[in-house]
Amino acid sequence: MIDALDHIHRYVDDIHAAAAWYRQILGFHPDPAFRQWFEEGGPYVISCAAASLSLFPRRGHAPGPTIAFSTQATQLPALLNALRAQGVAYTVVDHALTWSIYFHDESANALEVTCHQYAAATAALATSA
The missing domain is CATH 3.10.180.10 (2,3-Dihydroxybiphenyl 1,2-Dioxygenase, domain 1)
Structure with a gap:
């Protein structure tokens, strides 16, 4: 039923600082396929090879990921x-x-x-x- 791990939600204090950290440390880059979502208030999606993270503002969310399968x-x-x-x-x-x-x-x-x-x-x- 499941093909792969698709992405993980990360709730962060500062989306741009988190994206920069993941870029500098692990090589993640913004995923242009999902840019419009972010511009409309959705997550900031970053990817590295087959791995993707959806960065959300923390806003009351307890730390811990949502794991998304495809x-x-x-x-x-x-x-x-x-x-x-x-x-x-x-x-x-x-x-x-x-x-x-x-x-x-x-x-x-x-x-x-x-x-x-x-x-x-x-x-x-x-x-x-």
């Missing part, structure tokens, strides 16, 4: 069915570039499953509503 659009209905069958509360969010399903594990750790196949995910989610 999946194919064809897997979204099965994921939703599994969540429903186990009684797991979830939220589906249309990011207008990707689709994400947010939920928590049994220990209240935040998880996200995201799909970058926007058009296919839109169709898959419409049929599994």
Whole structure:
């Protein structure tokens, strides 16, 4: 059902200082594919090779990451069915570039499953509503 680790949310005090730190120490750079999200108030996405971080302002968030996995659009209905069958509360969010399903594990750790196949995910989610 899961293809890969997609990104990790990091809640930081200063987004630009954090981005500079990750650039200088680990070689991360802004991901231009997600620049518009940041300009519209979303996360600042930085990447290095296949690793990505979404930097969010801390604003009351307790330290700790949200781990995001990626999946194919064809897997979204099965994921939703599994969540429903186990009684797991979830939220589906249309990011207008990707689709994400947010939920928590049994220990209240935040998880996200995201799909970058926007058009296919839109169709898959419409049929599994």
